[in-house]
Amino acid sequence: MKRSYIVLLAVFFFLAISALVIIQVRWINSVVSAEDQQFRFGVNEALKEVVNELERAETYKRIISEINPEPVTGTPDDLESVTSQQTDESRLLEKYGFDPSIRSVVINRAGRTYLLNSDSLESESYFETTEPGEQSLTAGAAGRMTNKIISIENIVSRILHETPPLRDRLSSDEINTLIRKSLDAVGIHLGYECAVRGDYGGIIYRTPNYTESTGANKYLRQLFPNDPVPGNNILSIYFPDEEQYKFNRIAFMAISSMLIILLLIILSTGTFIVIFRQKRLSEIRSDFIDNMTHELKTPIATISLASQMLADTTIPEEVRNTQGLTGVINEESNRLKVLVEKVLQTAIFEKAKLELDKQKTDIHAIILRAVDAFKLQVNSRGGVISTFLDAPDSMVTADGPNLFNVLLNLIDNALKYTTRTPEITVTTAGYHKGIVITVSDNGIGIPREHLRHIFEKFYRVPVGNTHNIKGFGLGLSYVKKIVEEHNGTIKVESQIGKGTRIVIHLPKEQSK
Numbered sequence: 001m002k003r004s005y006i007v008l009l010a011v012f013f014f015l016a017i018s019a020l021v022i023i024q025v026r027w028i029n030s031v032v033s034a035e036d037q038q039f040r041f042g043v044n045e046a047l048k049e050v051v052n053e054l055e056r057a058e059t060y061k062r063i064i065s066e067i068n069p070e071p072v073t074g075t076p077d078d079l080e081s082v083t084s085q086q087t088d089e090s091r092l093l094e095k096y097g098f099d100p101s102i103r104s105v106v107i108n109r110a111g112r113t114y115l116l117n118s119d120s121l122e123s124e125s126y127f128e129t130t131e132p133g134e135q136s137l138t139a140g141a142a143g144r145m146t147n148k149i150i151s152i153e154n155i156v157s158r159i160l161h162e163t164p165p166l167r168d169r170l171s172s173d174e175i176n177t178l179i180r181k182s183l184d185a186v187g188i189h190l191g192y193e194c195a196v197r198g199d200y201g202g203i204i205y206r207t208p209n210y211t212e213s214t215g216a217n218k219y220l221r222q223l224f225p226n227d228p229v230p231g232n233n234i235l236s237i238y239f240p241d242e243e244q245y246k247f248n249r250i251a252f253m254a255i256s257s258m259l260i261i262l263l264l265i266i267l268s269t270g271t272f273i274v275i276f277r278q279k280r281l282s283e284i285r286s287d288f289i290d291n292m293t294h295e296l297k298t299p300i301a302t303i304s305l306a307s308q309m310l311a312d313t314t315i316p317e318e319v320r321n322t323q324g325l326t327g328v329i330n331e332e333s334n335r336l337k338v339l340v341e342k343v344l345q346t347a348i349f350e351k352a353k354l355e356l357d358k359q360k361t362d363i364h365a366i367i368l369r370a371v372d373a374f375k376l377q378v379n380s381r382g383g384v385i386s387t388f389l390d391a392p393d394s395m396v397t398a399d400g401p402n403l404f405n406v407l408l409n410l411i412d413n414a415l416k417y418t419t420r421t422p423e424i425t426v427t428t429a430g431y432h433k434g435i436v437i438t439v440s441d442n443g444i445g446i447p448r449e450h451l452r453h454i455f456e457k458f459y460r461v462p463v464g465n466t467h468n469i470k471g472f473g474l475g476l477s478y479v480k481k482i483v484e485e486h487n488g489t490i491k492v493e494s495q496i497g498k499g500t501r502i503v504i505h506l507p508k509e510q511s512k
Helices: 003-067 076-095 134-161 172-185 242-311 322-351 363-380 400-416 475-485
Strands: 104-109 112-117 193-197 203-206 218-222 234-238 359-362 384-389 395-398 423-431 434-440 489-495 499-507
Touching (some): 003 234, 359 400, 363 384, 363 395, 363 400, 363 423, 400 475, 475 489
Parallel strands (some): 384 423
Antiparallel strands (some): 193 203, 193 234, 218 234, 359 395, 423 434
16 A cells, blocks of 8 residues: 555544544533533522422411411400400300300201301391291301401401511521422432522521632522512522532543543554554565665675686686685675674564673773774775774673674764765773763764664665665664663764764673
8 A cells, every 4th residue: 555545544534533522522512511501400490499488388377377376465455355255155155055165056957957156146136036048048158258258358468568577487497498308309419508688688597608709600599579579588509519510420421432532542543653664664674675685686696607707617727716716705605694694683683582692891802803894995995994992991791792793883884874085983981880882974974854763673764776875774773782682772963964973881780
């Protein structure tokens, strides 16, 4: 698959994920808004029920108090009037042979039963009638009905026109009981704080922790709104944990949905990172195969040509130069051996941990051997390779042969990637844990975007024509592996057109 197709697929996929995130966020906002509206509606319904119940309770109590007033405890004149009335009724009952202590009597007349009380004994003529006529019964019923209507009108009139003080119309226990009952009925099981205000804004009652400066939403409701002249009596209530309560109601679904979206983003990002890495690795391997084919073809062709010349009997012995041809064959064979060893070493690193033979080793001696190996090549190009070995203690515990190969790779790269007269410098210095080795050159440099990839296996910095600089992209991968096996660190500093500087820190003592 082409890289452009993968990029396009990634763009569309992340657009879809972004749309999903936006939809999910809008859904969460809608749920929060709906939960807030539902909570407000429930609170208002509960307060409406509280106000209605307070009015019903007050009306009931006032009607009962009007029908069943408290025992008479008035002035002596009032008591005398009542006593006089009771005396008249007693004399009337005694006249007809009834016990005055009985307030209600039953009299049978023509097979009918009548219930009489003191209110019915209005005149002596009532009892003198032998048979009650229809006209007298109708008149009596109408009179009693009129009395009841008048009595009810009087009660209603007093209820409408006589408004008691707010403090007398409700109590703290009554308010709290009704609020708690109404909130529980609408499913709001939450602590609250409330206060009752009178006509002039004064607080008649409030709960102990009620405060005016709270940041919570306040819900207000007018008390006794059906009074003939409604007063400015307000019930104020708020819930200190309202926001936490709403959050807890939607927290599970909201957090779960966001975690799922986050997981999708992480998985999709990881998937495309792997795809891009595999694509790049595929390109690097293809480049590696091309380079390896070119690298191997040259020594093989040289060996084949030298062998043919040695085997050609038509060439005179003095012209054949057998010694020179065998030297070429030997040199190219060693070159093939080095190339194969590099590939095998990289394969070994992937499969198992490298076993190093760490012993006390003189780093300065290894550096000098590596420099000597390249002096002829550097001199042939008119360049110079310098050493400044300033480390006070050059003895470290290390694997000498592998460190020698590390230095060979670094010097080889410094020479290989220098297009002008090479100037290579190898220095050492001490630090509190070990020794610092620096290899610097005046080569073409490495672009900043490629610096973090140069230690990857098979990776080669693009330099135009792939084959004008030979290599497999394995050298620096091998170098980093050996340095890390010695518990050391390696870093690269480079500027385009000015050269590259590689710094290695090696500790003196190694863990076995």
